[in-house]
Amino acid sequence: MINLQDIRDTARDMLAKGEVRTVIGYRRGTRGMLAEPAFITDPAQADDLVWNPTCFHNLSLYLVEDRKFLAHLRQNPGAPIGIVAKGCDARSIVVLMQEHYFKREDVYIIGVSCEGTGVVDERKLAPHLNGFQASDAVFDGDDFVFTTAQGEKRLPAREVMADRCLECRIPFPKEHNLVFGEDKTGRQLAEPFAALKRFEAQEGGDRWNFWSHHFDRCIRCFACRSVCPMCYCDECVVDSITFPVTSETSAEEKANRIRWIERSATRSENITYLMTRAMHLAGRCTDCGECERACPVNVPIRLLNNKMEREAREKFGFEPGASIGGPSLVASFLDNDPGDFIR
Amino acid sequence: MSEQQDYEPRIVAFLCKWCSSAGSDLAGVSRIQYPANATPITVPCTGAISPMYILSAFNKGADGVLVSGCHIGDCHYIEGNFLARRKMQLIMELIEFIGVEPNRFRMSWVSAAEGAKFATVITDFVNDLKPLGPQDKLKRAEQA
Amino acid sequence: MPDNIYLPQLARVAYIKDEVYGERAIKTFRVEPVDGKLFDHECGQCAMLSIFGRGESMISIASSPLIREYKQFSIMKVGRVSSAFHELEVGDVIGIRGPYGNSFPVDDWRGKNLYFIGGGCGLAPIWPVITTAVAQRDYFKNITVFYGGRTSRDIMYRTELEKLRDSVDVHLSIDKAEEGWEGYCGFVPAAVMDKDPNPGNAIAITCGPPIMIKFVIQNLNKLGFKDEQIYTTIENKMKCGIGKCGRCNVGKDYVCVKGPVYSWAELKHLPEEY
Amino acid sequence: MSKKRTGVFVCHCGTNIAATVDVARVAKEMADESTVAFTQEYVYMCSEPGQESVVQAIKDNKLDSVVVTCCSPNLHEKTFRDNAQRAGINNFTCEIANIREQCSWVHADKAKGTEKAIKISRSVVRRVNHNKPMDAIAVPVTKRAMIIGGGVAGIQAALDIGNAGIEVILVEKQATIGGRMLQLSETFPTLDCSQCVLSPKMVEVKRHPKVKLMTYSEVQEVSGSVGSFQVKILKKPTFVDPDKCKICDHCTEVCPVVVPNEYELGLTARRAIYIPYAQAIPASFTLDEDACLGLNPVRCGKCKDVCEAGAINYDMRPQTVTEDVGAIVVATGFDLYDQANMPEMGGGKVEDVLDGLQFERLCSASGATQGHIMRPSDHKVPKDVVFIQCVGSRDPAKHCAYCSKICCMYTAKHARLYKKHVPEGRAYVFYIDIRSGGKGYEEFVQRTMEDDDTLYLRGRVSKLYRKDGKVRVLGTDTLTGQNVEIDADMVVLALAMVPSKGTVEIAKTLKIGRDKDGFLAEAHPKLRPVESVTGGIYLAGAAQAPKDIPETVAQAGAAASKVIALLSQTTLSRSPLIAKVRRSHCTGCGMCVDACPFIAIRLEGGKAVVNEALCEGCGSCSATCLRAAIDVKNVTQLQIHEMIEACLA
């Protein structure tokens, strides 16, 4: 069991001593039970920190934001930034460091083991609450306990837990400066890629019907991209909502930005966007599940990323976020990579 | 049925400059006939082919996309085709995953000496594409 | 206004002149209607110009409203659409819709001294006022034009400015001294201070890079100009031109409708989002 | 920036293009492109008037870029780029659209051919819209050359280059230079002694002040490019100091190990310490590490004990040296087709069936039998000898499709040598037909047939096997239609020539292409026969194709003169089409650094930086970069995007 107060004390301590300049963690939001990202700089606010089944955000996103902000101000980081990280989040941090986005010493990883559990999937939870909204959620062994207007609702965790947590192979932040909770690596509530397998079994020959339906529904709000710590590019190659302009940027360069897709959220363009994103996340996605959670229209984005993850694992023995010095998936190869698809 | 017979798949063929493009030149020098469905785009190396190109070609209406380069070990740039092999495998899997016919994407190794093989690769690809009909899944729809 | 405000009218490029070369090149275009006539405009108003296939861009109309035969635009090459404009040739057809925005209250300024203070490509938006005032020279008292570029090669409307000297005071400046340059050397705000214009019965109209405008206004204030006596134009990114697409607002005002012309008295109360 | 003004020049190539492509339509379609200011078609664009018209059109129409739609860029890209430059525009703004090899020659349907030609041309027009003028990169030339392979080709090339005053390194895998020619007894058609001709040249190599000889050495890695290669060479230890070795032969007398002698093609044996031939250069013994009991005085040490010169040193270790050279000649020679592939010829398992090289050694005065022809099984003089030509050659179904070129001649030579040694013997030659093009060659074969009374049988041998102490050869004489059955004392197979094992390896190391038969590919079969596809690497001898000695020597000389010409320049221009970083987009993730095969990219201040001297422009970086922050100049992602679009318009 994780003692929340320990996390708070650690944060307060480190902030007070100036060992970290900020602790990025979770605090209670104002909309129901949901936690929201918290940026604690004042030791007195350390008690705002929470740890519960709604702490789903992959906070490493804000390490990226922090670096961008510092770069904008042309400032050096100074003291490291502290971050509360689950297993998947910590692996994202590893990938970011693998990609030199920041240095190890710039980050103080306050790891939190998911132990035998994971975060809640609001979509799975909704039917259980009969339209009511929970005001609080807590871990309790194998159960989650929700507080609602109608009283306490106890649900077996695995019934409402996010698929990715059920399938998680490494629910422990291996890379950390400090870790809370037990290392329960290897625990899986469902087999890896179970949702993917379910999908493949069930959709059989009719994948296209399934996917075209979802590709039609995408509204290209870019929440999947915005919420993803790996989508840190200053300009997205597929559909840009920003472009970096420096004094070196010529008018010609601006005029010649490639329009791989149109701005219209039509099927073909959505496919190209989502597929490119899946390709670009291959070997980098640590299955934090944020893209799918953030999607306002429930496009099953995670399946695409999962598919890539499984291919990389099975065909190339590649595990994303395994080590800071390791090679990236598409910039490396093995002599015996399979080639039987080539004619 | 007649429509199916008349249908001529449009193929974008990314050829590496050193092997497959040279191989296609050899096919030409040897006058080996093959269908005219594939328009070649010569790139320095298969390693230079971004998965974006494949997606974009389908987006712009290609019925099939071919990537062809040097045999493993023969890459003019030492290892470009190794890198390509990985990337192309991934994009192929992804395309298939969403329900696009896997036969719409093809990768082959054709050396500078394999003019006949180049012709065979194109011929086979065209023959495999014909029964699939036009690719309209990833294709940008014509509007108004 | 036409029924469909988004549908541009076709206009033919009748004349192109290179004003400034290099990375931040400026070209001047004159366009004439393909059929019928173009809309009438007032000093300071803008038009949305299209190159079909590339897109639209809001450009201030640089010709005087007194000229009905054509409209003139001076466009700096900065991005996608403006680069396309720089590829145009005489005879090419573009799209044009407008006019958009408010205008300089030129008629209210009759009998006053006018000071025009421009920098870089900021001469274009105030050029219709200058040329209109010169055309109606008798209506106004002294007219003075301050204009500066980074270098002598960045001075636009060079020959036109020389011609102006017949009827108005023209003070040209460049940022750094150059051989053969006889005008002022230094930034435009300093050039203004150098000539010490008198705020009495005067209106100052300024346009240029934001940082220039800021210091020009400070200096004008120092010289005794009241906020009501200072006019400027602002540019924000625009797409629709009619206050609907939502991006050009400064506070509650859509610049494409309520702007781009503001007196400093008005502008200083608006949020600094331009 | 004004609008691009591109000129499109459509070549008919006589009827080569015009027969299947409606060239007028191609020109018309191109004229519709917004950036095309001029189009023209002409019957032979590459002809002088054609080229002139291109130059004139560029000048007259103020064109800033050019697309010539014609044959493969391998043929005339340079021609037209030169013309562009002559007309005053940058040569990199000229591109070729290949509508011949990739279109008209391979399609018969004119409608479809025309459509495809339009797509190809349009894609190149769109590409050229974004071509940037650029200048070639000047690379300083290293005035040294390297020859890989010390056979007659390598020797000739080394001497020619050395004689031009250019330092040259000759790398040979074996313990001696000399190669296959050193194994031959006499050479056709003059029947002069092979070693007598070659030995002086070998000595000259050894003594030449400009030639650095590295025997028993192998090329391991090559990096760099034309004008500046870095070659890593492994020097295997010989355990004998060549300077001290007096070739007194005492060591072999005491060496207890006996292994087959590969120089005698296994016909005899040698010791673990040995000298390949008496004439070996360097004239020194070599200790075969694999065969030796252990390079350890405790275990054996006999050779070291008897060596008065103290030349033997067990402590020698493999050494890797790196040599900088500006050009490389590959002369790695041939092997004979493996008999194991030919079960109908006994698969190498039937006694007294020899290959041509073994027979050379039998005939050679320096060979195992001192020039006496004896059959290996019982050392008797063979009375009936069957020579079989085209073994493995000219058999596209099962073996090598090509003609090995020299077999007709050396078989005739063998028959004559045999008859000289065994005048009473009967020689039979099975042949398909006789190819004796060459000075004095036809006469030579005729003499063999007529003067030496050799029985030439036109036909193939279907089978041979050992029977009653002889080799029974079953064949057909297609001229008489009779089946022929000969009980031979010895059979000599004129096996096909194949690229040597070393050739296969070096092709991989150097990244030079091989042709369909595995020989090294020349850059152009007619116009650039001694150049590999890679700049600065040249080909000589049988590694490129089967050839005889005069041809080999001629090609070696040609390669040498190419090298001399190359190295006479102080700088070379390198293709400027290399990677360029868009710094505003680069996040410094380092994926390009990992993907670059040439270690040409590094991170500096959080951004990728390209080393222009090392970048080869392969584009692996650009396809790996997730944010299109790195591009190969003039093959940018934007250009590929435009080409894709044009192909599908």
Next chain:
Amino acid sequence: MEKILEKKRIDDWIKALSDWEVHAPALQDGIWTYQPVSGAIRLDHPNTNQSPKGFAFPQREIFFSFEQIKGEPPKLKQVLPKTPQHAVFGVRPCDGRGVPRMDKVFNDHVEDPYYNARRKNVAYVGLACNKPPSPNCFCLSVGGSPVSTDGLDVQLTDMGDRYFVKAITEAGKALMKAADGMFSDPSAAEQKQLKQVHAEAVAHPQRKVNDPDGAPAKLKANFNSPLWEEMARACIGCGICTFLCPTCHCFDINDEVQNKAPLKGQRVRTWDNCQFPDFTMHSSGHNPRENTGARLRQRVNHKFQYFHENFGMHQCTGCGRCITGCPVGIDIVTVVNKVTEHAG
């Protein structure tokens, strides 16, 4: 016109609307969206995932197509939408109140022909909220009400086994007339019940903007408050809040090219979003709203200050979608409250 419709007859009513294309909320893929009605409908939905604004302001609108042959002037072809008459069922009062706000935007100063062409063919059949359909509802705070008829053509009120059906506009009357016989006149008891239901609906607790009337002035006063940056710290700059909003109307205009030579393409309007960084970025790279704080302020101020200053009403209708949809918990109620409290 006030009528009673038995609940079970609602499908018959819809069947009778053969001149209309009827849409109603349906649960699909885990979210409620407006779908063409093909069978029975049930009007017990929470707030739909997206607002019904797309009926008049679709995410993609083709303005005109253009064609040009080299050397000739371009040919433009106006493409005004010709939509069938739509009847949109189950529109919540907050979304109903979005309609007049959108009408204002698209007709202020200049009329938008595309919006109007669609808008005139849409009738909104509203459904009063007996209880708040979303935990993030706050319509009462912004001048709305769970029983508001603003922007609606018909209002349905759920009264157990029947609907109280009230025509608000002529279009609404037409919808009811299409199935005249199915309705009965409300009894006095039913009238009373309606009042009762409505009163209860209004009494239901909701989330609350503390000082909606003071908001415009206070937001104006706090334009430069550091609070904006702080509150937007978690903002990821996606477009969810605006895409789901019933009154966000920002758009982009782009030329989509199908063929370059000869040129063929169309000018297209697509939804755009003030939270995207390039929304206001000048070509020069200068961006008046450079960071997430400025962009959050723009969204909130637009809803609660600028619109109010221009039209005398809050643009926000209190549907709560931006709160529910935000992946990082940015909560417009909290934001407005914090800023207004700060102004204190």
